[in-house]
Every structure is written in C-alpha cells, then in structure tokens.
Amino acid sequence: MAETESTGEKKVVKQDKLIQLIVFRLGDEEYGIRIEQVKEVTVTPEIARMPKTPAFVKGIANLRGDIIAIIDLEERFKLRSASQPLVGLTYTLAVEAKDYTIGIVVREVPQPLSIPMSIIEKAPEFIQDINIHDKYIEGIAKVDERIIIVLDMLKLLTPEEIMQLQPKSESSSARART
Amino acid sequence: MKSREQEYREIFMAEALEYYDAMSRHISELEKDPTDEQALNELFRVMHNLKANGRAMGYADIGEVAHGMETIFGLIRSKERTFSGSLVPVMFSGIDTLGRMIRAVGDGEETADASVLLANLERLVQGEEPILEDDEQSATDEDATRKLELSDLVYIQIKKLDHLLNLVGELIIDRDRILTLSQEIGNPALQSTAAHLFRITDDLQYSVMDARLVNVGSLFNKFPRVVRDVAVAERKDVELVIVGQDIQIDRNILQIITDALLHLVRNAIGHGLETPDVRRQAGKPAQGHLTLSAQTERDDVLIQVTDDGRGIDVESVRKKAVERGLVTAEAARNLDAGAVRAFLFEPGFSMAKEVTDISGRGVGLDVVKLAIDSLGGQLRVESVLGQGTTFSLVLPTSIAVKGALLFELASRSYAIPLMHTDSVVSLWPDEMHVVGGVLMARILNENIPVINLHDLLHSAEDGLLAAASKSDLMGRQDIIIVNYNNRKLGLIVDRFLRQQDIVIKPMSKPLDQIDLFGGVTLLGSGQVCLVLDVPALTRLFLAKRP
Numbered sequence: 011m012a013e014t015e016s017t018g019e020k021k022v023v024k025q026d027k028l029i030q031l032i033v034f035r036l037g038d039e040e041y042g043i044r045i046e047q048v049k050e051v052t053v054t055p056e057i058a059r060m061p062k063t064p065a066f067v068k069g070i071a072n073l074r075g076d077i078i079a080i081i082d083l084e085e086r087f088k089l090r091s092a093s094q095p096l097v098g099l100t101y102t103l104a105v106e107a108k109d110y111t112i113g114i115v116v117r118e119v120p121q122p123l124s125i126p127m128s129i130i131e132k133a134p135e136f137i138q139d140i141n142i143h144d145k146y147i148e149g150i151a152k153v154d155e156r157i158i159i160v161l162d163m164l165k166l167l168t169p170e171e172i173m174q175l176q177p178k179s180e181s182s183s184a185r186a187r188t
Numbered sequence: 189m190k191s192r193e194q195e196y197r198e199i200f201m202a203e204a205l206e207y208y209d210a211m212s213r214h215i216s217e218l219e220k221d222p223t224d225e226q227a228l229n230e231l232f233r234v235m236h237n238l239k240a241n242g243r244a245m246g247y248a249d250i251g252e253v254a255h256g257m258e259t260i261f262g263l264i265r266s267k268e269r270t271f272s273g274s275l276v277p278v279m280f281s282g283i284d285t286l287g288r289m290i291r292a293v294g295d296g297e298e299t300a301d302a303s304v305l306l307a308n309l310e311r312l313v314q315g316e317e318p319i320l321e322d323d324e325q326s327a328t329d330e331d332a333t334r335k336l337e338l339s340d341l342v343y344i345q346i347k348k349l350d351h352l353l354n355l356v357g358e359l360i361i362d363r364d365r366i367l368t369l370s371q372e373i374g375n376p377a378l379q380s381t382a383a384h385l386f387r388i389t390d391d392l393q394y395s396v397m398d399a400r401l402v403n404v405g406s407l408f409n410k411f412p413r414v415v416r417d418v419a420v421a422e423r424k425d426v427e428l429v430i431v432g433q434d435i436q437i438d439r440n441i442l443q444i445i446t447d448a449l450l451h452l453v454r455n456a457i458g459h460g461l462e463t464p465d466v467r468r469q470a471g472k473p474a475q476g477h478l479t480l481s482a483q484t485e486r487d488d489v490l491i492q493v494t495d496d497g498r499g500i501d502v503e504s505v506r507k508k509a510v511e512r513g514l515v516t517a518e519a520a521r522n523l524d525a526g527a528v529r530a531f532l533f534e535p536g537f538s539m540a541k542e543v544t545d546i547s548g549r550g551v552g553l554d555v556v557k558l559a560i561d562s563l564g565g566q567l568r569v570e571s572v573l574g575q576g577t578t579f580s581l582v583l584p585t586s587i588a589v590k591g592a593l594l595f596e597l598a599s600r601s602y603a604i605p606l607m608h609t610d611s612v613v614s615l616w617p618d619e620m621h622v623v624g625g626v627l628m629a630r631i632l633n634e635n636i637p638v639i640n641l642h643d644l645l646h647s648a649e650d651g652l653l654a655a656a657s658k659s660d661l662m663g664r665q666d667i668i669i670v671n672y673n674n675r676k677l678g679l680i681v682d683r684f685l686r687q688q689d690i691v692i693k694p695m696s697k698p699l700d701q702i703d704l705f706g707g708v709t710l711l712g713s714g715q716v717c718l719v720l721d722v723p724a725l726t727r728l729f730l731a732k733r734p
Contacts, residue, residue: 056714056715058600058715058716058717059600060705061645061704062702062704063699063702067699070716070718072714072716077693077695077708079696079699110696110697111696112698
C-alpha cells in the first residue's frame with residue numbers, strides 16, 4: 011500500500027515540478043534565469059570601467075569582496091543601441107556561469123516567479139533572428155499573457171565569447187604565455 | 189632569537205625522528221614479508237636521506253651507519269642478499285642504534301660507539317657471517333626503555349599555507365576599509381579598536397609570510413650536482429661557488445624560479461663558459477667559475493648567476509635584432525649595450541640557433557623572463573665581452589603584499605607595482621619634445637619616451653596611436669617612469685596619489701583575458717583599483733607607437 015502511494019506522489023511531483031525563476035527585463039522582453047543560478051540580486055555597486063574591454067562590459071565591481079565583471083546583456087545582444095546609456099539606479103544579478111561569477115546589470119528590480127517546468131517550451135529555430143544564439147535559451151514560458159525567455163546560464167558564452175576576443179597577434183601571444 | 193645553526197638542528201632532528209619511525213615501521217613489514225618491495229624501497233630511500241642529512245650536518249657516525257644499512261638494503265634490492273637469517277638481527281640493531289644516535293644529537297650528547305655494528309654491516313656486505321654478541325639482549329633492553337617522542341615540527345602542505353595567506357589578504361583589505369570607516373565616523377572607541385585590529389592583522393600577516401619562508405639554499409644546494417653533470421656533458425671544467433644560502437624567500441617564489449635558475453645555470457656552462465683549451469688561449473685559468481649568489485636588497489631578494497666565460501657579443505645581438513626586424517638599423521645603432529642585451533629576452537629571439545652560436549647565449553631566455561615577470565620581479569643581464577656574464581633576478585620576498593604607487597586617471601585609482609617603477613617626475617610641456625611622433629623627455633641624461641596613459645589604455649584595438657602633440661598638454665604633467673627589460677617608458681597620469689602596500693587579487697574570469705592588468709586591489713575606501721601590468725603595458729606601447 012505504502013509503496014504505491016509513494017510512487018503516485020512521485021508522479022505528481024514529476025508532472026507539476028515547479029521551478030523558480032528570477033525574471034528581469036532586457037529591451038522589451040522578459041527573461042528568466044533559474045534561481046539556483048543566481049547568487050544574489052543587489053543594487054549595482056560602484057563599477058570601475060576597465061579599459062581594453064568591449065563596451066558592453068561595464069567594468070568590475072566589488073561584490074562582498076569578490077571582484078566580478080559586470081556586463082550589460084542589452085548591449086551584448088544589441089537589444090538597445092549603445093547610444094542610450096543606462097541611467098539612474100540599476101540592479102545587478104550575480105549569476106553563476108560555468109566556472110565564474112558574472113554580474114548582469116538590469117534596469118528594473120528583478121522579480122522571482124514560480125512556474126511549472128512543463129510550460130517551458132523549447133525555443134523555435136528562428137529565435138536566432140533576435141541575435142541570441144539559441145544554445146543558451148532553455149526555452150520560452152508563457153505565463154498568462156507574459157512571454158518569458160528562460161536562459162540557461164550554464165550554457166552561456168565561454169569567457170572568450172563574452173569578451174568577444176578575437177585571437178589578436180600581440181595580445182593573444184601574451185595571453186598564451188601567462 | 190634562535191641561531192640558524194639551532195634551527196637547522198631542529199629541522200634535522202624532526203626529519204631524522206620521522207625517518208626513524210618510518211624505518212622501524214618498514215623493517216617490521218619486511219620481517220613479516222621479506223618480499224615486500226615497497227617496504228624495501230622505502231627503507232632504502234629513508235637510509236639514503238638520513239645518510240645525506242647526517243653528513244650535511246656533520247654527524248659522520250649517523251651517516252656512516254646509514255650508509256652501511258643503505259648498502260645492504262641495496263644488495264637485498266638487487267637480490268644479492270635476502271632479508272633472512274643473521275642479517276635480520278643486525279639490521280634491527282642498526283635501526284635501534286640509529287635511533288639512539290638521533291636522540292643523542294637531540295639531547296646534545298655524544299653519539300655512542302657503533303664500531304661493532306659497523307663491523308657487522310661490513311661483514312654482511314662482504315658476504316661473511318656477522319658476529320652476533322648480546323644483540324638480542326640489547327634489543328630487548330631498547331624495547332623496554334624506549335620512549336615515544338613527538339616531533340616539535342609540523343609538516344604542512346604548502347596549499348594550506350596558500351589558503352591561509354589568501355585569507356590574510358582578504359582580512360587586510362577589510363581591515364583597511366574598517367580603518368577608513370572608523371576615521372570617517374570619528375568614534376574614539378571604534379578608532380582605537382580599529383588601530384588595534386590594524387596592529388594584530390599586521391602581525392598575523394608577517395607571521396604567515398614568515399611561515400612560508402625557506403632558505404634559498406634549499407634550491408641552491410641542488411646545483412652542485414646539476415653543474416657537475418652539465419659540465420661533464422659539455423666537457424667543461426667548472427667550479428661552482430654558492431653564496432648566501434641562508435637568505436630566506438617565499439617557498440612558492442623559489443618554486444617558480446627553479447626552472448629559470450636551472451636554465452641560466454645550464455646556459456652559463458653550455459654557452460657562457462669556454463672549454464679549458466679556449467680559456468687557456470685567452471689567458472684565463474682553465475677552470476671556469478660559476479657563482480650562484482643570493483642577497484637581500486632592500487625588501488627584495490637578489491639572486492645572481494655569474495660566470496667568467498666569454499660574455500655576450502653586443503654587436504652580434506644588435507645585428508640579429510635588426511635582421512629580425514625588432515628594431516630599425518638606424519635606431520639599433522643608437523641603442524646602448526644594455527638596451528641591446530634586452531633583446532635576448534624577446535620571445536623567439538633567443539630561440540634562433542644562429543644567435544645561440546654567435547652570441548653564445550640564450551635558449552629560451554624569454555621563458556626565464558616570463559617566470560620572473562609572473563612574480564613581478566626583474567631580470568637583468570650584465571656582461572663584459574671576454575670576461576663573463578651576470579644574470580640578476582630581483583625577486584620579491586613574499587607574494588602576498590606588494591609595494592605599489594597609486595595614481596589617478598580619469599577620476600579612478602590605479603596602481604603600478606613599485607618593482608617596475610623607476611621614478612616619478614613632474615615636467616612642463618616645454619621640457620619634452622616630439623620625436624618621430626613620440627613624446628620624449630630627457631631625464632638624468634637619458635631620453636625616455638613618454639605617453640599619455642589614458643591614450644594608451646583607450647587606443648583602438650587595431651591601428652597605431654596618433655602622433656603626439658604638445659598642444660594636448662596643459663600645465664605640469666605627472667609622469668611615472670616605468671622600467672621593464674631595460675626599456676624605460678614615461679606614463680602621463682592625472683595625479684600621483686601615494687605609495688602603499690597592496691594585496692593584489694588576481695583578475696577573475698572572464699576578465700583575466702585582459703593581460704594589461706595584473707590584478708585588482710581594494711582600497712580602504714572600498715573602491716576597486718586596477719593594478720597595471722608593466723610588461724604588458726610596455727608591449728602595448730611598442731605595438732602601438734606611431
């Protein structure tokens with residue numbers, strides 16, 4: 011008796027597994043990252059601009075003793091033209107990427123949201139048209155009238171891709187040696 | 189303060205007692221299973237180490253007994269003897285004797301006479317039967333009265349010390365922050381607590397740094413053998429002189445320079461020193477001299493490799509540099525010898541076989557250079573043709589804390605390690621001249637190129653810098669003269685701030701790809717401060733100069 015009961019429970023859990031997302035706005039769309047990939051959400055700390063980095067790398071900041079890079083995904087994904095700078099108070103999501111932590115700056119307070127796993131649909135092919143490589147889009151969730159693009163940070167760009175670094179003769183050889 | 193001698197003896201004792209424990213354990217294993225090769229190898233190794241340590245410390249009789257035992261374990265290993273019969277009690281009594289001798293050293297007493305044992309060991313080596321006296325008796329006596337001892341020294345993995353040092357680094361950053369805050373808040377109780385915290389963390393930092401220090405000798409003492417082997421292979425007659433083994437340096441720094449030093453020594457014997465015939469013809473003593481020396485120089489450690497060989501032919505290097513397109517023929521003509529020798533450290537330059545043959549120098553000197561750079565150290569070379577060459581390594585004593593010059597650029601703080609800072613000057617625009625599109629300043633009879641650091645840092649990824657113009661300069665310019673590989677470069681900054689010891693945190697991913705910055709540090713204000721990497725900055729300037 012007990013056994014059948016527990017398997018029944020498992021089934022229910024499997025079907026309706028809820029996942030928690032941190033939802034934020036980039037451009038006109040809403041994006042979500044699974045809460046376990048988000049280390050913390052904070053008011054953007056003071057950012058030190060780093061020369062010799064692409065414009066979307068806002069710089070580095072001290073987040074509780076950790077020095078992390080802060081990037082602007084709107085600029086990276088070209089969802090906002092570079093001529094429109096970020097203004098006023100912004101927020102930073104400290105996100106655990108593959109083997110490092112990186113800060114993503116957003117304009118509005120990110121909100122947590124629980125959705126059932128089952129409503130995340132695999133992203134269609136043409137998603138590439140909006141400049142985001144689909145490999146780190148986990149899927150698209152439709153919640154009431156909202157469309158949330160769920161990003162998988164673990165598959166997000168490698169450091170090289172983030173930095174958009176082309177193998178340059180002088181700097182790359184220097185890098186290889188260090 | 190303990191004398192060095194005493195410290196050495198304590199280390200010897202700790203190791204010897206550990207060896208004693210190990211040999212007691214392994215010989216019991218061997219007795220149970222005479223074919224246990226692992227135990228046998230361990231016994232052989234331990235005897236060998238004890239022999240070497242004993243002899244190095246001047247405990248000849250310990251060395252003697254260990255040597256005899258080592259020989260027999262060697263014979264067992266090569267299957268010429270077996271661990272059986274009358275050999276067994278002799279070996280057990282040998283280990284007991286070693287234990288007594290080690291304890292006698294620890295107590296500062298004379299070691300007991302071991303002639304009976306040594307004679308027996310000798311007989312065993314010769315294949316004769318040992319003469320067993322009351323060995324059984326003394327062995328049981330020993331067992332009955334044996335004391336169990338724990339060592340005064342603790343072995344620790346360097347990884348644990350690294351972790352400790354990192355934590356201290358973090359603590360110092362927070363301490364500086366607290367100190368700044370306490371001054372801002374102005375509460376006297378808080379201020380005095382902060383001042384106390386400052387002193388304690390200072391003490392803690394130096395204690396942890398001190399715990400990581402090892403003698404340079406621990407590396408230097410490996411060289412007599414290396415020198416001998418290389419000299420034999422190269423058919424050279426070399427006398428090695430080692431100076432300053434007692435100088436202390438961070439263990440990881442010593443680890444990092446190991447290969448570099450090996451390289452320099454091999455180079456010096458292989459290419460620097462001549463064969464005895466050539467030396468005699470040149471009117472030099474047939475035996476070449478190689479000196480490895482260490483000394484403290486302010487807060488740094490200076491390690492030098494000096495040979496009295498043929499020296500570096502500056503003209504050949506100059507020619508080669510022009511051929512390889514590193515410098516124009518015209519510019520090369522005006523370079524002084526030091527600047528020319530700096531080419532030897534160019535990547536690829538030294539790899540060329542021809543250069544090695546002509547100048548007699550340089551397989552992989554760039555690798556040496558990089559190792560030293562990674563420590564924030566300096567590598568210099570001086571040479572007199574026909575008389576010899578000296579390579580100097582200036583190394584920080586510790587990796588934790590580095591002296592740095594803080595300055596301001598575009599309202600942000602930056603730091604440059606003092607190791608690479610030559611001087612700071614303030615110059616009026618009319619004290620500088622534009623030569624070939626580059627600003628030049630004459631400082632202490634030296635023409636030094638000067639660049640606005642802001643322009644250099646924000647230069648486009650491709651393309652060169654615009655030609656310099658004095659009209660951009662308003663008023664006195666604060667200039668930091670940095671020195672890398674004998675190349676001086678003046679950097680115009682907005683304002684000098686101060687000199688400060690900083691804890692450099694490595695750049696986190698993905699920003700570690702930008703080699704212009706050696707890391708970051710947090711200032712007392714909580715502000716993030718980028719630490720410039722002078723080698724990368726110099727390379728950038730050379731690539732971008734108009």
